[in-house]
Every structure is written in C-alpha cells, then in structure tokens.
Amino acid sequence: MSEPLLRLEGVFTDIEQYHILQGVDVAVPAGEVTMLLGRNGAGKTTTLRTIMGLWRARQGRILLDGRDIAALPTPVIARAGVALVPENMGVFSDLSVEENMVLAAVSGPLDRARLDWIFSVFPPLKTFWKLPAGNLSGGQKQMLSVARAVCEERKLYLIDEPSKGLAPAIVGTLVKALKDLKAAGATILLVEQNFSMARALGDHVAVMDDGRIVWTGAMATLAADPALQEKLMGLSMEGGHG
Ligand SMILES: Nc1ncnc2c1ncn2[C@@H]1O[C@H](COP(=O)(O)OP(=O)(O)OP(=O)(O)O)[C@@H](O)[C@H]1O
Numbered sequence: 195m196s197e198p199l200l201r202l203e204g205v206f207t208d209i210e211q212y213h214i215l216q217g218v219d220v221a222v223p224a225g226e227v228t229m230l231l232g233r234n235g236a237g238k239t240t241t242l243r244t245i246m247g248l249w250r251a252r253q254g255r256i257l258l259d260g261r262d263i264a265a266l267p268t269p270v271i272a273r274a275g276v277a278l279v280p281e282n283m284g285v286f287s288d289l290s291v292e293e294n295m296v297l298a299a300v301s302g303p304l305d306r307a308r309l310d311w312i313f314s315v316f317p318p319l320k321t322f323w324k325l326p327a328g329n330l331s332g333g334q335k336q337m338l339s340v341a342r343a344v345c346e347e348r349k350l351y352l353i354d355e356p357s358k359g360l361a362p363a364i365v366g367t368l369v370k371a372l373k374d375l376k377a378a379g380a381t382i383l384l385v386e387q388n389f390s391m392a393r394a395l396g397d398h399v400a401v402m403d404d405g406r407i408v409w410t411g412a413m414a415t416l417a418a419d420p421a422l423q424e425k426l427m428g429l430s431m432e433g434g435h436g
Pocket residue numbers: 209210212214232233234235236237238239240241
C-alpha cells in the first residue's frame with residue numbers, strides 16, 4: 195500500500211492538565227475521504243486542531259507527505275497545503291464575504307475559475323459578496339467557511355462537523371460541494387455526526403473513543419453492520435438515509 199498523504203503516529207495532546215489525545219494513530223490516504231467518527235467528547239475536534247497546529251502534540255508524529263509537521267507553526271502548516279474548516283466556522287463577522295475569501299487565499303489572489311465554481315455551488319456567496327459576513331444566516335456562514343477552505347487547491351482539507359445545526363436542504367448543498375471536491379481528487383478528513391452525510395461521502399472510517407482510535411475500516415463495512423455501529427458509537431446509521 196502506498197504511503198498515505200497524512201499519518202498520525204502515537205499522537206498525545208494535552209489541554210491544560212487534561213490528557214485529551216492518548217496515542218492517536220490514523221492514516222489518511224490521498225484522494226479519498228476519511229471520516230473521523232465517535233461519541234461527543236471523544237477527541238475528534240482536538241485531533242483536527244492538533245494536525246493544524248492549534249493545539250500542540252506533546253508526543254508523536256504528524257507526517258504530511260512524509261514530513262513531520264507536528265512542531266510547525268499553524269501558518270507554516272497552512273502554507274504546506276492544509277486547510278481547516280473549524281466547527282465554529284471561523285468567519286470574520288465585520289469583514290465582507292469578499293474580504294473573508296481574500297484573507298483565506300494564502301498563496302496569492304483568488305483564482306477566478308475556482309471562484310466561479312464556488313459561486314455555482316454556493317450562490318448566496320455571490321449574492322452577498324459585498325455584505326458583512328456577520329449578516330449571513332447560519333447556513334450561509336457555513337458555506338463561507340467551507341468556501342474559505344476550498345478557495346485554493348490544498349493538499350488536505352480538515353472539515354469539522356459542517357452540517358451541525360443546518361437545515362436538510364443546506365446539508366444537501368454541502369454534500370454536493372464536498373462530492374465535487376472529492377471528484378476533483380481532494381483528500382479530506384471529515385468529522386461528521388450526520389450519518390447520511392458520512393455515508394454519502396466517506397471511503398474510510400476511523401472511530402475515536404476516549405482519545406484513541408478504536409476501529410478503522412471501510413465505510414461500506416461500517417454502513418452494512420448496525421451492530422458494529424451500535425458497539426462503536428452507540429448509534430445506528432439506519433435512521434439517516436441520504
Ligand atoms: N479548551 C478546552 N479546555 C479543556 N478541555 C477541553 C477543551 N477543549 C476540549 N476539551 C475536552 O477535550 C475532550 C475532547 O473534546 P473534542 O472537542 O476534541 O471532542 P469531539 O470528539 O470533537 O466532541 P464533539 O463531537 O462533542 O464535538 C472533551 O472532554 C472536551 O471537554
């Protein structure tokens with residue numbers, strides 16, 4: 195098997211006095227979507243933030259294309275081609291949609307063709323281009339947050355619960371955008387509690403519990419096995435048909 199684009203090896207992260215990540219091992223193959231699943235508080239957000247350098251790993255390696263990025267500052271990790279869509283969306287409310295997008299482009303001016311694709315999947319961003327982002331609805335802010343990450347081609351997209359609190363129609367829009375991104379060959383590590391979305395997008399799954407990875411396998415294997423879902427997450431995917 196070829197080397198994955200991203201590999202975490204024995205990653206431990208503390209937040210203040212708490213030992214949150216306790217030896218996370220996970221591989222994210224290039225050009226595929228890896229789902230990071232698990233109960234609330236399992237450590238999924240902490241894993242994404244540790245990869246992005248927003249929390250510091252106390253121990254372990256984070257290999258991007260074979261290079262250990264664990265000790266690098268966040269801006270350097272961003273320039274190495276990693277983008278994070280944070281759970282709280284990370285949108286600058288006082289800045290316009292346009293300014294939010296311009297700031298997200300770390301390697302130069304916004305690419306016109308990419309922007310046209312973004313406008314085609316998220317039309318409200320074109321409509322409200324000059325408006326302060328604080329005036330957008332929750333769903334539109336989430337579109338902007340995803341658009342900020344995808345405004346340039348990145349090696350790796352880290353996306354934290356994009357569907358959280360959104361109406362089904364907007365979740366459908368996000369699924370379409372992420373499917374387009376996937377079809378273009380993107381590598382994505384996605385935290386998502388909405389199982390119809392997880393199943394629609396995921397190739398591989400890593401399940402976390404209590405700061406560790408407790409199961410890895412194909413999404414098809416997990417999707418076909420309600421007993422395994424129940425055991426791993428105390429949840430069944432049966433409810434969420436997409
Ligand atoms: N700033 C912080 N200070 C103290 N503890 C924190 C902090 N951020 C997270 N934690 C704790 O770390 C643990 C893992 O949190 P994390 O947000 O990574 O979980 P998660 O799997 O993403 O959960 P959820 O699905 O609820 O978002 C939790 O017990 C949480 O309370």
